[in-house]
Amino acid sequence: MHVITDERCLNYSQEFHPERPQRVAGTLKLLREQTELKITWDKPAKVTDALITRAHEKSHVRLVAQPQGPFDGDTPNYPDIDAHARRSIGGALRALELAQAGKPNFSLLRPPGHHATRERAMGFCFFNSIAIAALHARANDTKKVAVFDFDVHHGNGTEDILHRAEGTAFISIHQHPAYPGTGQKSFDNCHNFTVAPDSPNTTWRATATKALATLKEFDPDLICVSAGFDAYKRDPLCQQKLEIEDYTWIAQQLRALKKPQANILEGGYSTDLPKLVLAYLKGLA
Numbered sequence: 001m002h003v004i005t006d007e008r009c010l011n012y013s014q015e016f017h018p019e020r021p022q023r024v025a026g027t028l029k030l031l032r033e034q035t036e037l038k039i040t041w042d043k044p045a046k047v048t049d050a051l052i053t054r055a056h057e058k059s060h061v062r063l064v065a066q067p068q069g070p071f072d073g074d075t076p077n078y079p080d081i082d083a084h085a086r087r088s089i090g091g092a093l094r095a096l097e098l099a100q101a102g103k104p105n106f107s108l109l110r111p112p113g114h115h116a117t118r119e120r121a122m123g124f125c126f127f128n129s130i131a132i133a134a135l136h137a138r139a140n141d142t143k144k145v146a147v148f149d150f151d152v153h154h155g156n157g158t159e160d161i162l163h164r165a166e167g168t169a170f171i172s173i174h175q176h177p178a179y180p181g182t183g184q185k186s187f188d189n190c191h192n193f194t195v196a197p198d199s200p201n202t203t204w205r206a207t208a209t210k211a212l213a214t215l216k217e218f219d220p221d222l223i224c225v226s227a228g229f230d231a232y233k234r235d236p237l238c239q240q241k242l243e244i245e246d247y248t249w250i251a252q253q254l255r256a257l258k259k260p261q262a263n264i265l266e267g268g269y270s271t272d273l274p275k276l277v278l279a280y281l282k283g284l285a
C-alpha cells in the first residue's frame with residue numbers, strides 16, 4: 001500500500017475547527033505503528049497552475065494565493081494555505097500515477113477538496129484535488145474517468161467542475177439534508193444517491209450498492225475516490241451510522257471492479273478517523 005503524505009500539512013489550524021491537524025497526525029501515527037499492512041511512503045507530485053486551471057478559474061487561483069480575508073465562515077484564510085492546498089492536489093496527482101501503475105494508494109493530506117467549486121473555496125476546501133486529478137487523467141488519454149465520492153457531504157465542487165465534462169462521471173453517496181444542501185437529484189453525468197439522517201448502516205450499504213452499480217455501468221478506465229470518513233456513527237458533523245467494518249466493505253466493493261483506482265482523503269472528523277482509514281486501506285490491499 002502506497003500512502004502519500006507531507007507533514008507540512010499539519011502546520012495550519014484554527015482553534016475549535018473540526019478540520020484539524022490531529023486528523024492526519026493521528027492517522028500517520030497509527031499507520032506507522034501497525035504491522036498488518038506494509039506501507040510504502042510517497043510524496044505529493046509537482047503541481048503547476050496549468051493543472052489547476054483545468055478545474056478552476058484563474059481569478060480563484062489568484063485569490064487562494066493572496067486571500068482577501070476568510071473564504072467563508074468554515075474556510076479561514078490560513079497562512080500559506082495556497083502551498084498546503086497545492087500539496088493536497090499533488091497528493092491526488094501522485095495517487096493517480098500510482099493507480100495507473102497498478103499500485104494501491106491513498107493520499108493522506110489536508111486540506112480536503114471536494115467542496116471547492118470552479119470559482120470558490122468553501123466547506124474547508126480550497127482547490128478541488130480530485131477534479132484536477134480526474135481532468136489531468138482525461139487530458140492524458142484516459143478515455144473514461146469516474147469520481148466516486150462516499151464522503152457524507154455532497155461533493156458539490158466536484159459536481160460543478162465535472163458537470164458535462166466529456167468522458168467523466170461523478171457518482172456520490174451522501175446524507176440529505178446536510179451541508180451543503182446540493183445533490184438531491186441526478187442529471188447528465190452527475191449521479192447523486194442520498195441517505196436520510198439517522199439511517200441504519202444497512203440503508204447506507206444498500207444505497208452504496210446502487211451507486212456502485214452506476215459506477216460499474218459507466219465502465220470507467222480509472223476511478224478517483226473521494227474518501228471521506230464522516231458517515232461514521234461517531235462523527236460530529238452528520239448523522240449516519242457507519243461502523244468501522246463498513247469502510248473495509250466499501251473498499252472491497254471498489255477493488256472488486258478491478259480498475260485503476262486513486263484514493264484521496266476528504267472529510268472525517270471523529271477521533272476514530274485513524275482506525276477508519278486503516279480499515280479502508282485493508283479493504284483495498
Ligand SMILES: [Zn+2]
Nearest residue numbers: 151153230267
Ligand atoms: Zn464531509
